[in-house]
Amino acid sequence: MVGPVSGHRVVVTGMGVVTPLGSEVKAFLDGLVAGRSGVRKISIFDTASLPTKIAGQSELPPDAPLGDRKIAFALEAARQAMADAGFAAAAPQSDAVVSMGVGLELFHMENLVARRAPGFEPPSDLRGRLGFLQTPSDVCVHLLAKRYGFAAPPLVHVSACAAGTDAIGAAYRLIATGRRRVALAGGTDSMINPLGVAGFCALTATTLRNDEPEKASRPFDRTRDGFVMGEGAGALVLERYEDAIARGATLYAEIAGYGTSFDAYKIADPHPEGRGAFLAMSRALADARITPADVDAVNAHGTGTPKNDPAETCALKTLLGERAHKVPISATKSMIGHLISAAGAVETVASIGCMLRGVVHPTINLHEPDPACDLDYVPLVARDHRQRHVVSSSYGFGGHNASIVIRHPELLAP
Amino acid sequence: MTLVTAMASVVLEPGQTCDPSRYLREKKAKKFLGLQDALAVVAAGQALEAAGLWGTLPAERTGLYVAVGYIPAALRDFLPVLEGSLDAEGRFSLERFAADGYMRAHPLLAFRCLPNMPAYHVAVSFGIEGPYSVLYPSAGELYLALDEACSALARGEIDVAVVVGVAHQRNFLVEHHFQRVVPPVPVERLRDGGAAFVLERDARPGLGPVRARLQALDVRYEPFDCLELVPSHAEELEIEGARHPVDLEIGPASPLVAVQGALAAGGGRVVHRLASRDGIRATSEWWAL
Numbered sequence: 265m266v267g268p269v270s271g272h273r274v275v276v277t278g279m280g281v282v283t284p285l286g287s288e289v290k291a292f293l294d295g296l297v298a299g300r301s302g303v304r305k306i307s308i309f310d311t312a313s314l315p316t317k318i319a320g321q322s323e324l325p326p327d328a329p330l331g332d333r334k335i336a337f338a339l340e341a342a343r344q345a346m347a348d349a350g351f352a353a354a355a356p357q358s359d360a361v362v363s364m365g366v367g368l369e370l371f372h373m374e375n376l377v378a379r380r381a382p383g384f385e386p387p388s389d390l391r392g393r394l395g396f397l398q399t400p401s402d403v404c405v406h407l408l409a410k411r412y413g414f415a416a417p418p419l420v421h422v423s424a425c426a427a428g429t430d431a432i433g434a435a436y437r438l439i440a441t442g443r444r445r446v447a448l449a450g451g452t453d454s455m456i457n458p459l460g461v462a463g464f465c466a467l468t469a470t471t472l473r474n475d476e477p478e479k480a481s482r483p484f485d486r487t488r489d490g491f492v493m494g495e496g497a498g499a500l501v502l503e504r505y506e507d508a509i510a511r512g513a514t515l516y517a518e519i520a521g522y523g524t525s526f527d528a529y530k531i532a533d534p535h536p537e538g539r540g541a542f543l544a545m546s547r548a549l550a551d552a553r554i555t556p557a558d559v560d561a562v563n564a565h566g567t568g569t570p571k572n573d574p575a576e577t578c579a580l581k582t583l584l585g586e587r588a589h590k591v592p593i594s595a596t597k598s599m600i601g602h603l604i605s606a607a608g609a610v611e612t613v614a615s616i617g618c619m620l621r622g623v624v625h626p627t628i629n630l631h632e633p634d635p636a637c638d639l640d641y642v643p644l645v646a647r648d649h650r651q652r653h654v655v656s657s658s659y660g661f662g663g664h665n666a667s668i669v670i671r672h673p674e675l676l677a678p
Numbered sequence: 679m680t681l682v683t684a685m686a687s688v689v690l691e692p693g694q695t696c697d698p699s700r701y702l703r704e705k706k707a708k709k710f711l712g713l714q715d716a717l718a719v720v721a722a723g724q725a726l727e728a729a730g731l732w733g734t735l736p737a738e739r740t741g742l743y744v745a746v747g748y749i750p751a752a753l754r755d756f757l758p759v760l761e762g763s764l765d766a767e768g769r770f771s772l773e774r775f776a777a778d779g780y781m782r783a784h785p786l787l788a789f790r791c792l793p794n795m796p797a798y799h800v801a802v803s804f805g806i807e808g809p810y811s812v813l814y815p816s817a818g819e820l821y822l823a824l825d826e827a828c829s830a831l832a833r834g835e836i837d838v839a840v841v842v843g844v845a846h847q848r849n850f851l852v853e854h855h856f857q858r859v860v861p862p863v864p865v866e867r868l869r870d871g872g873a874a875f876v877l878e879r880d881a882r883p884g885l886g887p888v889r890a891r892l893q894a895l896d897v898r899y900e901p902f903d904c905l906e907l908v909p910s911h912a913e914e915l916e917i918e919g920a921r922h923p924v925d926l927e928i929g930p931a932s933p934l935v936a937v938q939g940a941l942a943a944g945g946g947r948v949v950h951r952l953a954s955r956d957g958i959r960a961t962s963e964w965w966a967l
Contacts, residue, residue: 373779390860406901458780524809526810528807
């Protein structure tokens with residue numbers, strides 16, 4: 265029987281999402297399995313003069329404190345996850361923690377103009393001041409902690425594109441080691457604002473395939489030319505296996521292992537052989553006490569950038585050896601774009617949902633595989649595939665690598 | 679048991695600069711570093727040097743646990759963008775911003791202020807490939823990074839933990855933040871600083887000289903309505919039973935700066951207490967060895 269290196273088994277008992285494919289888990293999974301794209305023309309603001317005009321845009325929930333989209337997404341994903349887990353707002357629990365990957369702070373250029381006007385007075389109340397010029401990113405974790413009575417110190421992860429996976433991994437670790445009993449973990453982000461989109465344009469990191477939004481995100485395809493921005497949130501309720509059983513909760517999956525690493529290579533490029541990615545995945549496998557032979561599927565980082573995809577492919581070949589060509593690898597970003605700090609959380613939900621349905625979702629827009637990307641990325645069409653262990657990975661700008669191992673609940677028999 | 683084999687801190691007086699060149703693996707990388715990155719690299723470099731681990735770190739067995747302060751930016755970083763984004767009446771124009779304004783930003787601005795960059799620069803400068811936590815934006819979060827570092831050492835996941843707290847606070851954006859909280863924090867109390875502790879397990883063969891022992895660590899939190907109130911902030915040191923308030927605010931670097939100063943000054947038993955504006959309450963007890 266496999267089991268965690270540290271003390272307690274950690275299970276997922278609730279999930280919620282806000283994504284470009286829908287703002288609830290079933291719609292999201294249906295869209296993924298159907299191979300639908302959620303990428304479209306940006307409608308939140310006028311992009312006429314910007315090089316990038318498309319993104320994976322999500323619907324803004326009605327509860328949007330400070331007008332900050334990522335806060336609204338986090339609150340909505342968490343609401344779904346807590347309801348799904350059967351948790352209501354409760355008295356503060358000192359062993360319950362919020363662990364969130366949170367995107368960059370929203371900056372309002374127009375406020376910069378306003379404060380230069382003669383006689384300018386800043387907003388008088390705290391709420392107004394927090395929304396003026398720039399909204400602190402940690403606001404959403406405190407709102408969640410207050411709303412649900414999660415009274416252990418909250419973790420605010422800022423490891424770039426790895427933050428969502430790190431938030432889930434850190435929560436898993438806290439529960440597995442007995443330091444916490446329950447966690448609300450995930451990630452939230454929205455960079456679909458003038459400064460965010462312009463910033464990525466300036467870095468020339470995003471695709472310019474504006475005329476065909478649905479076809480723009482092309483992980484592992486020879487014709488890929490950059491990633492598509494996305495926005496949204498994913499939230500999961502994690503708790504001790506024995507606690508979940510005791511209260512009769514639905515067990516969606518076990519988080520069985522977590523591993524991280526630094527590339528320690530270059531500021532904007534992954535290690536070309538995927539050394540850091542390999543280290544993170546192999547550490548997650550060791551933590552879960554499984555071998556590469558136990559890996560049934562992979563949810564790839566799969567950004568569709570020229571440098572990520574071959575590096576990730578190298579890492580997977582190093583990890584899986586001869587089995588590398590036999591393990592299906594799905595790139596969720598082909599359908600929803602790159603949700604940055606939320607990506608790992610949303611992709612964890614995708615991995616769990618597909619595992620439970622016995623299917624691997626496709627990597628869409630993969631018509632001409634890059635010769636350097638020669639593994640089985642499940643091109644174009646979903647496939648029935650039984651999975652007991654799935655590896656989901658996120659690799660961040662700056663060389664942060666994070667992987668988790670997700671185990672099917674059928675292996676949780678006492 | 680967690681042992682401290684080296685400590686270092688850099689706290690700048692207003693107007694002072696911080697040169698990380700000595701510790702950079704590639705000197706040409708210096709242009710990518712903002713002040714928070716430089717402070718983190720210098721503090722980590724000084725600590726690793728003192729521990730005898732500079733250049734000899736076990737790359738895959740070293741973890742990096744970082745807490746970073748609020749995103750810094752100077753007004754001068756924004757002004758060119760703003761000037762290129764105004765219409766004829768002096769109002770912000772999205773059209774002008776998209777056509778001209780955004781291209782006036784310094785091309786390296788994002789690299790110099792992103793909160794994960796201090797961790798990147800420390801990792802690449804000293805060859806750290808182990809596990810990590812990168813947390814934000816308070817001294818309370820530094821305590822959570824420290825807690826995970828101790829746990830990773832205790833689990834045997836790593837042999838060496840580098841814990842870094844860093845904050846670039848004397849700038850337009852962070853000063854704006856501290857002016858809007860209740861009560862506002864006078865700019866004079868803010869400092870830019872970085873601090874790093876090298877932690878090791880007591881069982882490791884070839885352990886370096888031990889400076890101190892982390893005897894106890896306690897981190898708590900009280901949920902609060904962050905749109906309506908700001909919890910009070912207080913920080914103090916207890917050195918051999920005598921209490922001393924910590925007046926300067928150095929963000930996530932504050933606890934390590936305070937403890938390092940007390941231990942370096944000969945404090946035998948040092949207790950650090952923190953009440954952070956994000957509702958985190960923490961206490962740590964350190965014994966000089």
